[in-house]
Amino acid sequence: MEGHILFEIGLALMVVAAAGLLAARFRISIVPFLILAGMVVGPHAPVWGVLDFRFIQSAPLIQFMGRLGVLFLLFYLGLEFSVGRLLKAGKSIFLGGTTYMLINFSLGMALPFLWGWPLREALVVAGIISISSSAIVAKVLVDLKRTVRAETEMILGLMLYQDVFVAVYLSVLSGLVLRGSSSPLEVLKAASISLGFMLGFILIGRKLAPRINRLLNVPSDEIFMLIVFALLTVVAGFSETIHVAEAIGALLVGLVLAETDHFERIEHIVVPFRDFFGALFFFSFGLSIDPTSLDGAIWPALIAVVVTLLGNFIAGVVAGRKAGYSYYGSTNIGLTITSRGEFSIILANLAKAGGLLPLLQPFAALYVLLLAIIGPLLTKESKWIYSKLAVVFKWPAIKERKQRKQAMES
Template sequence: MEQNILFEIGLAICIIAAAGLLASRLRFSIVPLLILAGLAVGPHMPQLGMIDLRFIKSASLIDFMGRLGVLYLMFYLGLEFSVGRLLKASRAILKTGLIYMAINFTIGVMFPFILGWPIKEILVVAGIMTISSSAIVAKVLVELKRAVRPETEMILGLMMFQDVFVAIYLSIVSGLVLTGSTSPVLVLKSALVALGFMIGVLLLGRKLIALLNRLLNIPSDEVFMLALFGALILVAGFSESIHVAEAIGALLVGLVLAETEHVERIAHLVVPFRDFFGALFFFSFGLSIDPLALPGAVWPAVIAVILTVIGNFVSGMISGRMSGYSHRASVNIGLTITSRGEFSIILAGLAKAGALLPILQSFAALYVLILAVLGPLLTKESKWIYAKLGRLFKWPPIAGKSKGKPSSIA
């Protein structure tokens, strides 16, 4: 009997459910287990009689549903904040974003340079090692109930700052890798479009709050949900069409709607979609990695992971302290932004299209896999890590619940 797409999707959801059940039993973050579940199956698997775990027919559909998962994760995270809060922190976000990029991009350039890789490969690896995964960071913040913590405002700001950097950097690297040249005019245009779009949505959204309140005053939950998700996906799609990450488009919609009087109703409706499609994203991410191609890049990937963890932690600590956050909150910032994901995979695909060194594919896959698993673990254990480092660096001890901003533990 030939396995159909519907059966494959059902099989994928059952595997995801099993990973979720195991995570619940182990009291462990679900993100690493979902990625490992996807890695354990996929195109490299042999067909086992009637059960085909290669997910060849359904791969594109699973990938699309995973993309929706990123949108719902970022949209929900935006709902936990507001445009006003983010705009108030804009100066601090710019300052800390520059610090973050200076430290991590320098590490990303120096590492492949020391390995003796060519200039195009160096630029690709620098991008892979610099940009955090918006999807994984959003999932972990929601999963650990940290969306309401003060330092999460800084983390979200860093995600948006990185997206402006992505718009510029991808223009430069894609031009160099695919055509051998770059146009300064096109690079500047991409940067201005990305920045203008984000600022425009935030400012316009604030001015239209009264209108949005009236438009969303819909008695039927069904119609309300359709209008809401239609707007979300439309804005995210438009965002992607102008080379701003679709995830940032979804975040912007959430930030705007967080100012409305309907925010609680919206959050209640979006949670099931966030959880279901978000799980599919991490599973599809695991499916995209070929484990048979990983061994050749083990040592470069492991060294890059160590450098990334150190670079993110240091930049998070410096950024947090300069912005007035406590040591504990600064540690949370440095550990939370460690995960790598979707942008790193995009750059690896660009390297493949440009016929760069074959090792880049395996390096990117293994590097992303390790940090996608390690990042949520570091975030979850941030209290324990702070306690250990606090004794070494004489930081204030944890007294009750940290409020994030300077207080008794500042």
């Protein structure tokens, strides 16, 4: 299709739309369908006789739009984040989040060391395994109408806790990976630059909030959108120049603009761009994967999935019980936050930019694919899973739990 970039982009969007329709038809997260679609039509896909479905000429442009998808995803998460909300969540979410991260991060570090992978690769894998997909988890909660359940507050609190962890961890890891630092002094220096940039930007942004409010106080949606997107891309681009992940810059802009009076207007404008470019992000990730390279990643990915399922469940139950939730509610917590998605892929792309092991990309692709399918299924069948676990561990049956609740209320 040489010389027909627009036609190729149009076909790519049709493939993305078809993946969305399939996901809706099977009521499964759209993420695995988008990644698979990208792998099937990507530059590395096989040619079937005279039929060549590979998106070769347009792949760089689609991948650039995928980078914009990362910015919009992190920008939107920044808009949803609030330091005040985290403080009001209380001690239970802090303890639960710390417990959850310690268990999963420790398992994430142990696996690559057992495989003999270097330190920087181990840190990337630990991040991939530790961080849930906020997008998939939120969508599952809405689709299954579980937003009103008591344990949902803890689930959202854990997502919020992970958002903070991601901001700090991406700052530190981007300095380590992109700079290639190896000595403790270099690591400390890279972390100081990254964290200093993050904290400085937030403090300056809060100080300039009144001026930003006046700047955004324009009646034209067109001009309003141009101002917001200019701030987003300039800050993200600047953060990249000082070896801080561009995703961090996008997250910081969202955090600052969330404190303005124009939060709802910004959110209303950004959501369509988040969904459109976010879909292209996962699709472009699939384009970058060579299906023939997945062989070496199969066993590491399968082992990581099993370890994640066990670690996630244990961490969720422990965190839930410490917060005072029932065994059933704690089980729901452990099963609901299993999915992995955008953050795992961001870390894999960071590893690629830093020249780390090529195996990390196919490993992340298989890992995300499997958990993006398994996670929502586990959440949907959490009641059945709990009924089986209740027999094994002698936990209260669901009917007994309901009777106790009714007795306490009466």
